[in-house]
Amino acid sequence: MPQSSPVDPSGSLVARLDLPPLGTGPLDGTTFTVKDNIDIAGHRTSYGSPAWRDAHPAPTHNALCVDQMLAAGARCVGKVVADEFTYSLDGESPFFGTPRNAKAADRIPGGSSSGSAASVANGLADFSIGTDSGGSVRVPASLCGLWGMRPSLHRISEAGVLPFMPSVSTVGVLADGFAHLEAAIRVALRSGPTPQAPLQRILVLSDALEIADQSVRSQTEAALEDIARRTGLPLEPIRFSQIVGEDVPLSDCNTQALRIMQTAEFQSTVSNWIEACTPELGFPFSMAYGNVLAFDRIAALDGLARCERLFESINACLSPGTVICFPTTPVIAPLKGSLNTMDAVVDYYDRTMTITAFSGVGRLPEVSVPLLTVDGCPVGLSFAAAHYQDEFLLRTVSEMTGQRS
């Protein structure tokens, strides 16, 4: 089992780097790290898999999103750990170790952007570029007490990023505060001055609160009351069945839609390589991969149509000026090493992805804010808005949480 380097108590670094800025701009004076499924020129990209790393040459170009940050004045200080093929929400890599959860050292950091979260939370960088398909930016942000944003699907270029599930995967950012999050995201989104609607409605996704642990739920409700007072707007509870106009549970977002798209797309990307090259696989991934191999995509094609219908329904409900709130994760970080039974894995994944899949199928921008503390551990409160309303969401979150934009 690999250990953290003595010079890296965060356990997040795959390689310490010092790539100077390539220009000046809104990120002047900031530092960032890059998840190891995002290309850095001259360094092999592992995607969390030593076998993948060794089988592929080093890229000659940075990922485009990395160059955007460097050109805006930021300095890249490291390449950081990703879960194997970024196919996990744990952050416990059998190959690269478990990056340290700075707020709860005996607990997992969450994944798959585990090194991104740990590098920021442990003070190595101001922000980190990660990726998010089923929650891989939002979950570690929630569990490590960071700000994290998954923008609208496809708004950030994926050139130089393994788009391992191209209809689902986004580039995102984790940061130590709102200022760095907003600055980095606006650079990556190429945000303009386009005026967007003022905040008009605050929806609360009831089903997500009901799924959460009672202590997470009561903290969420208290934080939302503060927000209602600050904004002077009422909280409007809404059920998933009202959003989509069908009597279906929130878990449909995951089990009947997003997970089907993810698995079908994963077969056409990473599976093709694994089947051809039979690399060494880590134990946690090999367990999950059994389900990928057994998945009958032809029988499941209705799930792809379900994704499209849910996208339409969710966005028809989220009119401009509307934000929807829910706990980012239903739980605090599980203890390290505790996800070693099927029951524990299913409980953590099914409940977490029931919530995270909502923005996934909606292709929504979502910001996780470190507003909650349960048993001394952080949990995020999430805010989401309609597809492409990223700039509205950033401004709204700053207003709702009293941050200066």
Next chain:
Amino acid sequence: MPQSSPVDPSGSLVARLDLPPLGTGPLDGTTFTVKDNIDIAGHRTSYGSPAWRDAHPAPTHNALCVDQMLAAGARCVGKVVADEFTYSLDGESPFFGTPRNAKAADRIPGGSSSGSAASVANGLADFSIGTDSGGSVRVPASLCGLWGMRPSLHRISEAGVLPFMPSVSTVGVLADGFAHLEAAIRVALRSGPTPQAPLQRILVLSDALEIADQSVRSQTEAALEDIARRTGLPLEPIRFSQIVGEDVPLSDCNTQALRIMQTAEFQSTVSNWIEACTPELGFPFSMAYGNVLAFDRIAALDGLARCERLFESINACLSPGTVICFPTTPVIAPLKGSLNTMDAVVDYYDRTMTITAFSGVGRLPEVSVPLLTVDGCPVGLSFAAAHYQDEFLLRTVSEMTGQRS
């Protein structure tokens, strides 16, 4: 120089296949071919490059879009020629030959979905799956006299398709008529019954008509007059500068935006592989590739922001119920072998991409309809609508052109 197989007078086949349907549905009884940058299980994918083909193992899964067609009742009859790395609008491959333009045998078929167009136009299949980043479905559809559609960016899954420019590339369809086009596209889009606005406005993109050859322009105007009579709606000429609210030419879509995004993204995808593996390159591609290598992406990052602003402006103008019309290409197909001087290449590419980049930066769905004939050669008339208005566009095109939906 490779020759067409005597059993394939179309010159389009890389491999003759017979993959039976995997289900029944709206494509029952139809046949299709697949461009050779889209995975077919058990067959190596070339991306138009023998070196790429030989360096990568055969996929174990079909691309998801191929399985969608098979599951809906279609039979796959062949893998067909693509231009090298799909980085061309010519259809003259130094490795796989020049698929036959069935309507003008002495002329190029257009590219990069050259084999897709030739296989359909020569009667081998009812439709073909291609890809389009800068016009690679629309241009061969126009030059070969076929129906072709590039849907809204990212609406069709790219799993198993080389997304060589992930912010730009779409999967699309070429077909022998409206019925097959609509059926195949609706399967790939997972179209639902969502009602969309009725046709209310017909815009005509004046700049595109002015760029076109005079004979293409006069044919376009005559066809549009027919459409105005059929629909009872007036034609509303509009200039690109009116759409974006700035005094800029239509060519900005290409030179100041789309081409910059394309080149920057291509560096992070195909260039990384070429630089690491130094494969044999065909002469036409190696000429174009010189520009890719010399491109300074840091200096050009403003072009990425320009893409985002143009996307916003174009879609703000194209309200629901609005369609915009223009010739798909400004010219008929050039003669085979005529694109052998820099002047000829620049004239063909710059004028063509000035038009095709409009839907590119707008992320618009666009249908090219074989309505025009100039000097005995086909040219397409294109119809585009706002991002995600694909189903509106299909229904509108059927009404405007008198097709039965």
